Amino acid sequence: MGGEWGETAKRFAPALLGLLFGLLALWPALGPGFVLRYDMVFVPDPPPMLPGEGFPRAVPSDLVVALLSRVVPEQVVQKVVLLGVFVLAASGAAALAPSRRLGPRLAAAAFYSWNAYLAQRLLLGQWALLLGVAGLPWAVRAVALGGRSRLVAALLPAAVGGFQAMLVAAPALLATAATAPVRVPATAAGGAATPAGRVRVRRVLEVALVMAVLSLPWLVPALSSRAATDPAGAWAFAARADGPLGTVGSLLSLGGIWNAHAVLPGQETWWSAIVRLLLAAVAVWGFARLPGSPARHGAGAVGPPRAGLAVAAVAGLAVALTGAFAPGVLGGLIGWWPGFGPLRDGQLYLAPFVLLQAVGLAAVVARWNSRAVTAVAVAVPVLVLPTFALGAFGRLSAVDYPDEWREVQAIVNADPAPGALLSLPWGAHRAFGWNDDRVILDPATKMFRRRVLWNDALLVGLPGGGRLRVAAEDPASAEVEAALGVEPGGRIAALSGLNVRYVLIHGGDNPFQIPGGDDSLHGATTVFRGPELRLLRLDAPS
Structure with a gap:
């Protein structure tokens, strides 16, 4: 009986380590309320909505959250998802370790669930992307x-995450399908095509088909939408240096995100940058010394597919470097075809490189059957990025929406009359005092059972100063902007012509920002006024 318990403990130890790391990283976020930061916007009683006219970035993740919230409180859904990222990442990396011994598996689990890439993307609020990475x-x-069936089950987190999660996974999966060995005897000498080659082709096509089918929820609306992609995004979202070792050093040590506010405190210090780069070098060295063919460890177990991970890691690093040093190339591709738009944020494609380093570090630990080496390998990721703990020192914490948000939500959702809701001020992001002035996407975009019109154009700060504007993707933004720009006397009529039923004005830290101020909407009916929110109704002309 003791032996069985021991084996069970070893089997689940990586997942438990991931849970421990998740609790350490998210502790302030696990209290009552929501974690709201940049793209991470969860709302009370989210309605199940189909995608709008813009690019379906939150498809199907928002719908899945809305459906789960019918069974479990939405706050709990968010916390389970965030903890699940750590557990899934740690247990998955351990499953690819080049040894079945516990030490290497824990080393892989620790590195993959506690690194600069995961921390920065979490601080940017990209929980849906991290589901695919995990x-x-x-x-x-x-x-x-x-x-x-095994592949479909393994891809479900990425399928829920949506387009970024799937696109990040695609290079590693397709490269693995093309390079992993097959147990098929080769044809006689002189044959033009071997059975192994045909199996690989069939395997690549099968993986591509499975990914395409699971991507249909976001792929169909993406292909049928009128969304446009601004080539300026190639400059705005290019990888940047987040430490003293420059952009290349930042990327090799799994950092380099474009948003300076997503960098961990202290990450820019010399000691942190050098230790992380040395750790990356050791991990790559360990990965390079793996055998070319993955070793099998019994039924249902397999070592890391070395060639596939290497190809995907190099490809991802190449995309990130191209955006950093030749953004004009990406900008030209985006201008030629908007489908290249997802390449503008090249740093996110480092995910296979993160996995490669986790496997490589496990390979190094596997060379020594030592508890001391294992302990060091598990502790080093945390010691080199200690400020990821405790919600990145307070950058991730739970807050609750003021009551007026729920009151406005109830008024709008109870109205059976058709028409969109316009959210003002005319900008994508908000900062609220009750959320410690953290920047988040406008919560109104996710709260109502009707189309929400908002300005999805982005203003991105540049390293040398100044800001770069990335044009809105939703073509309706230009129509609304034109309506807001007419003379105040005709503004109500212009908005009504766009089928606007409500106008929600955020006050407080987000002053009303259209010419003429509140008086420019004279004639609209005020149906709610609170300390922060004002809701206007534009009655249909008689």
Whole structure:
């Protein structure tokens, strides 16, 4: 009985380590309320809504959250998802470790669930992307082992995450399918095509088909939308130096995000940058010394597919470097075809490189059967990025919406009359005092059972000063902007012509910002006025 308990403990130890790391990183975020930061916007009683006219960035993640919130409180849904990222990442990396011994598996689990890439993307609020990153090792393992049902199950986190999660996973999965060995005898000498080659082609096509089917919830609205992509995004979202070792050093040590506010406190110090770069060098060295073919460890277990991960890691690093040093190339591609738009944020494609380093560090630990080496390997990721703990020293914490948000939500959702809601001021982001002035996307975009019109154009600060404007993707933004720009006397009529039923004005830290101020909407009916929010109704002309 003791032996069985010991084996069970070893089996679940990486997942428990991931849970421990999640609790350490998210502790202030696990209290009552919501964690609201940049793209991470959860709202009370979210309505199940179909995607609008813009690019479907929150599809199907918002719908899944809305459906789960019908069963479990939405606050709990968010906290389970965030903790699940850590657990899934740690257990998946351990499953790809090149040894079944506990030490290497824990080393891989620790590194993959506590690194600069994960921390920066979490501080940017990209929880849906991180679902795909966390499930990536499981998906790679599924491709190496074979079996459609196994692959579908492993890709479910990425499918929920949506387009970024799927696109980040694609290079590693397709490269693994193309390079992983197959147990098929080769044809006789002189044959033009070997059975192994045909199996690889079939495997690549199968992986591509599974990914395409699971991507349909966001792929169909993306292809049918009128969304446009501004080539300026290639400059705005290019990887940047987040420490003293420059952009290349930042990317090699898994940092380099474009948003300076997503950098961990102290990450820019010399000691942190050098230790992280040395750790990356050790991990890459360990990965390079792995055998070319993945070793099998019994039924249902497989070592890391070395070639596939290497190809995907190099490809991701190349995309990030291209954006950093040749943004004009990406900008030209985006201008030629908007479908290249997702490449503008090249740093996010480092995910396979993160997994490669986790596997490489496990390979180094596997060379020594030492508890001391294992302890160091598990502790080093936390020691080199200690400020990821406790919600990145307070940058991630739970707050609750003031009551007036729920009151406005109830008024708008109870109205059966058709028409959109216009959210003002005319900008994508908000900062509220009750959220400690953290910047978040406008929560109104997710709270109402009707179309919300908002300005999804972005203003991105540049390293040398100044700001770069990335044009809105939703074509309706230009129509609303034109309506807001007419003379105050005709503004109500112009908005009514766009089928606007409500106008929600955020006050406080977000003053009303259209020419003429509140008086420019004279004639609208005020149906709610609170300390922060004012709701106007534009009655249909008689």
